[in-house]
Amino acid sequence: MTTFVDRVELHVAAGNGGHGCASVHREKFKPLGGPDGGNGGRGGDVILVVDQSITTLLDYHHSPHRKATNGQPGAGDNRSGKDGQDLVLPVPDGTVVLDKQGNVLADLVGQGTTFIAGQGGRGGLGNAALASARRKAPGFALLGEPGEARDVVMELKTVADVALVGYPSAGKSSLISVLSAAKPKIADYPFTTLVPNLGVVTAGSTVYTIADVPGLIPGASQGKGLGLEFLRHVERCSVLVHVLDTATLESDRDPVSDLDIIEEELGQYGGLDDRPRIVVLNKIDIPDGQDLADMIRPDLEERGYQVFEASAVARTGLKELSFALADIVAKARAAKPVEEATRIVIRPKAVDDAGFTVVKEEDGLFRVRGEKPERWVRQTDFNNDEAVGYLADRLNRLGVEEELMKAGARAGDGVAIGPEDNAVVFDWEPTMMAGAEMLGRRGEDHRLEAPRPAAQRRRDREAERDDAQREFDEFDPF
Incomplete structure (x- = not known):
């Protein structure tokens, strides 16, 4: 049964925003008391949060589909819908979030670090919020926006100061068990360790973490064996420790060749050339192991390596090794730049930025792209003529019609708003005024207007009778 997973593909879907409500207040002696439709609630976000008590991505391997709750629709009497609940997903420290193309979206290091993997949709405005002096009784409301849905890849990169690398059965797990309180599985056959083991070591005043990287064999960087899964x-390690087996029973291997092969794999993996290396000649408690260590040590030191001899069984050479590693880790920590306080970067829009673009495509279609036009389209109920007219007003005020004219669009040309896979396409009919003005006082109700004085009503009735009499006098069928 799988107990450790360090790479998963996660399918997240944020909550949809609730629809706004179109409602008119009604009560005794006041049948049309004005619009009172409430706004829809916001959809819940999908949030990744670092939790240091989590050490694996196993939960997301078994359940890769995660969805936040939707916002509730608005209601009459100016009641707004309830916001959707955010979905908080705990992830291990050191999780890297990437998109499907391999681009890094977030590097989550440190307890409590968060990343919004899916943004919840905005709630739609109710007709009470859409009312204005010009549009006193809107007969429509805006739809809630759909929540963001996307696929992300999460990779776990262990946060450790020291990495033990070497051939299978070189004694890495045995060393980590005696240097720290970690209790890894240990046996005398290859690939005993199937997951990275992590331990905490205290050497004087320095406390550091140490991890062993299993499964490194020739070809590991190309996917052979288990090495590629754990390289x-x-x-993130500050120092690499080559653990060399000086008592190997395989006739075609020797410690120096093992070192060269592992270095070749690390070089092909890339990005590790600047890490300091030290060498541990392990299993010197075996007589042949001590003899071989004495033989190859001068050669390794001539190459520039700092060499230590150790035995996890006899517990010899461990103190010197742990303090040497603590010294390297302390120097690496001191060399890191001091993290500055978070700075807020303000990037104002250019004065000539219209917020949208109009591009004529090869097939003659004019495509409009921009945050506002695309959001307004998503919020529009196309089954409501008044809502469509309101969309036309907004687009016209934004300057979309003017830009279409500049781009060469003519009456009857196809116009698409949005991306190719999810666009609204219509035949363009240019106008000289906004859509609501063309349809004539859309959204107004004369019953909501203040009553006219009695004298004005009398004059209006007299004018209507005079117009009717004049039309009758001018009509002569004979």
Whole structure:
């Protein structure tokens, strides 16, 4: 049964925004008391949060589809819909979030670090919020926006100061078990360790973490064996420790060749050339192991390596090794730049930025792209003529019609608003005024207007009788 997973593909879907409500207040002696439709609630976000008590992505391997709740629709009497509940997903420290193309979206390091993987949709405005002096009784409301849905890849890169690398059965797990309180599985056959083990070591005043990277064999960087699955766990380490087996029973291997092969794999993986290396000659408690260590140590030191001899079984050489690693880790921490306080970067829009673009495509279609036009289209109920007219007003005020004319659009040309896979397409009919003005006082109700004085009503009735009499006198069928 799988107990450790360090790479998963997660399908997240944020909550949809609730629809706004179109309602008119009604009560005794006041049948048309004005619009009172409430706004829809916001959809819930999908949020990744670092939780250091989590060590694996196993939960998301079994349940890769996660969805936040939707916002509730608005209601009459100016009642707004309830916001959707955010979905908080705990992830291990050191999780990297990427898109399907491999671009890094977030590097989550440190307890409580968050990343919004899916943004909840906005709630639609009710007709009470859409009312104005010109549009006193809107007969429509805006729809809630759909929540963001996307696929992300999460990779776990162990946050450790020291990485133990070496051939299978070189003694990495045994070393980490005696240097720290970690209790990894240990046996005398290859690939005993199937997951990276992490331990905490205290050497004097320095406390650091140490991890072993399993499964490194020739071809690991190209996917052979288990190495490719775990090489990512050495990327965050400050120092690499080559654990060499001086008592190997395989006739075609020797410690120096093992070192060269592992270095070749690390080089092909890339990004690790600047990490300091030290060498541990392990299993010197075996007589042949001590003899081989004495033989190859001068050669390794000539290459510039700092060499230590150790035995996890006899517990020899461990103190010197732990303090040497603590010294390297302390220097690496001191060399890191001091993190500055978070700075807020303000990037104002250019004065000539219209907020949208109009492009004529090869097939003659004019495509409009921009945050506002595309959002307004998503919020429009196309079954309501008044809502469509309101959309026309907004687009006209934004300057879309003017830009279409500049781009060469003529009456009857196709216009698409939005991306190719989800666009609204219509035949363009240019106008000289906004859509609501063309249809004539759309959204107004004369019953909501203040009553006219009695004298004005009398004059209006007399004018209507005079117009009717004049039309009758001018009509002569004979």
